[in-house]
Amino acid sequence: MREKVPTKMAAVAQSAPKQEPIDGYDALIVGGGISGMYQLYRLRELGMKVRVFEAGSDLGGTWYWNRYPGARFDSESWSYGFAFSEEVLQEWSWPEHFAAQPDTLRYLEYVADKFDFRRDMTFNATVVQALFDDADSRWTITLANGERYRAPLLITGLGPLSAFTLPNIPDRDSFKGPAFHTARWPHEPVDFAGKRVGIIGTGATAIQTIQTIAPKVGHLTVFQRTPNWASPLHNARITEEEQRRIKASYAEIFERCRNTQTCFIHDTDPRKAMDVTPEEREAFWEKLYSEPGFGIWVGNFKDVLTDPEANKLASDFMARKIRERVKDQDVATKLIPKNHGFGTRRLPLESGYYEVYNQDNVLLVDINDDPIERITPTGVKTRDNAYDFDILIYATGFDGVTGPYDRIDICGSGGRRLKDEWADMPKTLLGVQTVGYPNLFMILGPHTARGNIPRNIEEIVDWVTGMIKYMREHGLTHAEPRPEAAADWAVHVEKASEGLLSSKVASWQTGVNRNVDGRQVLRVLGYNGGVLKYRAKCEAVAAGGYKEFLLK
Numbered sequence: 001m002r003e004k005v006p007t008k009m010a011a012v013a014q015s016a017p018k019q020e021p022i023d024g025y026d027a028l029i030v031g032g033g034i035s036g037m038y039q040l041y042r043l044r045e046l047g048m049k050v051r052v053f054e055a056g057s058d059l060g061g062t063w064y065w066n067r068y069p070g071a072r073f074d075s076e077s078w079s080y081g082f083a084f085s086e087e088v089l090q091e092w093s094w095p096e097h098f099a100a101q102p103d104t105l106r107y108l109e110y111v112a113d114k115f116d117f118r119r120d121m122t123f124n125a126t127v128v129q130a131l132f133d134d135a136d137s138r139w140t141i142t143l144a145n146g147e148r149y150r151a152p153l154l155i156t157g158l159g160p161l162s163a164f165t166l167p168n169i170p171d172r173d174s175f176k177g178p179a180f181h182t183a184r185w186p187h188e189p190v191d192f193a194g195k196r197v198g199i200i201g202t203g204a205t206a207i208q209t210i211q212t213i214a215p216k217v218g219h220l221t222v223f224q225r226t227p228n229w230a231s232p233l234h235n236a237r238i239t240e241e242e243q244r245r246i247k248a249s250y251a252e253i254f255e256r257c258r259n260t261q262t263c264f265i266h267d268t269d270p271r272k273a274m275d276v277t278p279e280e281r282e283a284f285w286e287k288l289y290s291e292p293g294f295g296i297w298v299g300n301f302k303d304v305l306t307d308p309e310a311n312k313l314a315s316d317f318m319a320r321k322i323r324e325r326v327k328d329q330d331v332a333t334k335l336i337p338k339n340h341g342f343g344t345r346r347l348p349l350e351s352g353y354y355e356v357y358n359q360d361n362v363l364l365v366d367i368n369d370d371p372i373e374r375i376t377p378t379g380v381k382t383r384d385n386a387y388d389f390d391i392l393i394y395a396t397g398f399d400g401v402t403g404p405y406d407r408i409d410i411c412g413s414g415g416r417r418l419k420d421e422w423a424d425m426p427k428t429l430l431g432v433q434t435v436g437y438p439n440l441f442m443i444l445g446p447h448t449a450r451g452n453i454p455r456n457i458e459e460i461v462d463w464v465t466g467m468i469k470y471m472r473e474h475g476l477t478h479a480e481p482r483p484e485a486a487a488d489w490a491v492h493v494e495k496a497s498e499g500l501l502s503s504k505v506a507s508w509q510t511g512v513n514r515n516v517d518g519r520q521v522l523r524v525l526g527y528n529g530g531v532l533k534y535r536a537k538c539e540a541v542a543a544g545g546y547k548e549f550l551l552k
């Protein structure tokens with residue numbers, strides 16, 4: 001892939017020709033994914049004039065960009081879609097319990113057509129800069145093409161996983177054949193038949209890709225730095241009878257999601273792992289392992305993700321499963337994670353992933369044993385070997401949560417820079433605003449509760465819309481967190497993460513990405529106290545008249 005990670009956005013903005021900002025909007029939204037679409041819908045309801053800016057050539061966000069082979073949800077489809085329109089719920093039929101990317105994108109396009117979203121959206125519009133002007137309390141955004149727009153409100157729907165990162169391997173761009181990052185997959189089909197394929201990475205994305213292309217390739221080489229625990233997805237087509245039942249029970253489905261800690265249909269088991277006998281424990285885990293979805297992760301014993309002993313038992317169970325499924329026990333040993341316990345990183349769900357390694361034409365290279373030295377014109381050179389490929393795939397992930405913000409030059413009151421202020425740790429109030437950046441609202445920004453993403457998005461959009469409505473009704477034009485409220489929230493966010501084993505494990509969720517300036521410091525990027533507490537906090541602030549915010 002010739003594309004370079006765009007870290008120098010501000011420079012692009014400065015070199016682009018300056019034009020007079022286009023005025024007349026009440027709000028500008030950055031991002032045309034699920035957040036941007038729903039926020040547009042809600043602000044239109046308030047009668048506001050809104051424009052959405054999207055870097056892609058069409059809407060869809062994650063589901064527009066991530067077209068790699070095998071891309072699909074790990075959320076139950078029928079718990080994932082928009083809940084706001086009963087008509088949409090009844091008209092749309094999910095084909096599978098866990099929909100594939102093309103179906104999800106088709107769904108988002110159908111919703112967009114139904115509500116004519118594109119009328120208020122600009123595509124191929126990468127926002128490179130956002131400046132707040134203290135004099136008139138307005139934001140001006142600049143696109144990569146130099147166009148500028150100005151409005152009192154700026155809303156970001158950037159997505160936590162949109163800033164993809166290429167690996168920091170020497171000579172990365174020297175490969176002569178096709179090379180793709182999974183998040184910038186071509187729109188045309190890629191032919192794998194008989195091809196020698198190399199893939200770097202073994203996260204959720206790589207696992208979906210590997211299991212999908214393995215039956216097609218001539219030979220596949222997987223370069224693994226850190227194995228991840230993975231559990232079966234158990235996907236299936238939705239029968240007509242199931243479809244009828246799903247459509248008749250959306251109210252209960254969404255109510256169920258509303259009342260779990262992650263907004264999935266699965267909820268934590270109230271027992272501790274040691275409350276039951278070893279036989280009962282094993283039987284429970286066998287049951288979870290045989291069921292669809294994230295039950296084994298977010299519906300497990302309540303201490304599996306907090307107590308090292310319980311976690312060790314769960315990890316041992318999962319390791320046994322890998323050993324059962326992979327024939328070559330040396331390969332199985334390589335596939336078993338050593339540096340983190342089960343569920344302490346985002347759990348990939350798989351469909352035949354482990355069995356791929358029973359194929360004669362698949363090779364697993366543990367790059368801790370034989371490190372990658374560089375990319376070459378014909379493939380990958382490790383310390384001890386050289387591998388030739390026809391196609392190279394970088395499934396190397398994202399600069400999670402704050403990465404998309406870092407890639408826009410966001411300057412607030414008095415010229416302060418968000419990227420600098422967030423370098424050690426993002427600072428927010430409820431994850432929706434940050435001190436010194438008035439009228440900037442974030443949808444699913446850092447320090448919001450995350451789980452079943454559209455459910456989280458809908459709640460935050462509704463809350464932000466409520467605050468904007470309140471401001472309009474009270475003639476208020478300026479909103480930003482009070483510093484003391486933001487400081488309290490920061491303490492609360494830190495505390496909420498303390499007991500979780502995942503807080504001590506390097507992953508995109510803790511802000512570690514060695515491809516971004518070698519960054520290895522663990523940070524708290526989410527609100528880890530659960531959706532119920534998060535919602536209660538947000539509701540209390542709204543009910544109290546937003547006193548934690550400076551409104552004028």
Ligand code: NA7
Pocket residue numbers: 161166167168169200201202203204205206223224225226346395396397398508515
């Ligand atoms: P992840 O989960 O961040 O995985 C990225 C993978 O790429 C992971 O295995 C990394 O190893 C590997 N990686 C990254 N850089 C390198 C270099 N330089 N050399 C070798 N290997 C590397 O991203 P995904 O796209 O799979 O999933 C992201 C989320 O999308 C997922 O959690 C779901 O929520 C959907 P590492 O673990 O860093 O050693």
